[in-house]
Amino acid sequence: MKKYGLQLRVPPSQQKKPVTRPPLPPPRGFQEDDDDDVEKEISRQASKNKALKEVEEQHKKALEEDPSVFDYDGVYDAMKEEVVRPRAQDREERKPKYIHNLMKKAEQRKWEQEIVYERKLVKERSKEDHLYADKDKFVTSAYKRKLAEQAKWMEEERLRQLREEKED
Numbered sequence: 001m002k003k004y005g006l007q008l009r010v011p012p013s014q015q016k017k018p019v020t021r022p023p024l025p026p027p028r029g030f031q032e033d034d035d036d037d038v039e040k041e042i043s044r045q046a047s048k049n050k051a052l053k054e055v056e057e058q059h060k061k062a063l064e065e066d067p068s069v070f071d072y073d074g075v076y077d078a079m080k081e082e083v084v085r086p087r088a089q090d091r092e093e094r095k096p097k098y099i100h101n102l103m104k105k106a107e108q109r110k111w112e113q114e115i116v117y118e119r120k121l122v123k124e125r126s127k128e129d130h131l132y133a134d135k136d137k138f139v140t141s142a143y144k145r146k147l148a149e150q151a152k153w154m155e156e157e158r159l160r161q162l163r164e165e166k167e168d
Helices: 035-065 072-093 099-131 141-167
Strands: none
Touching: 099 141
């Protein structure tokens, strides 16, 4: 019958026996020098040379079948290029989704602010018109161009609003 919990005494039959290790070989300096070691070394060198010749033959045979068989760098570069190419194409093909609309809105706000500013100036001038009624008024060609662009923009805005009302 087994007891559970802390067991203070362990019967000798259940005690762990220390693991015995095989004795260490004597150090090389104390081993006897035999001719067997030289023969072993010679046979080891011969088998090594034979293995190297076999590997060299296999290497030549593989090169004859396919000259690019050992072109590891080329294969690696090609794999990396395939991974990088779709990313580069995505960058080229992808166009910003919203920036075009933001630029249009910014341009529209600029025109609207300019028109408001011009109207404000016209009101201020109309208050002072009676002082300069007898004077000549000069308008530069750049200002005329600006007024023409504003008129054109206002007409486009009016047409756009009419279209939106029809669509609604």
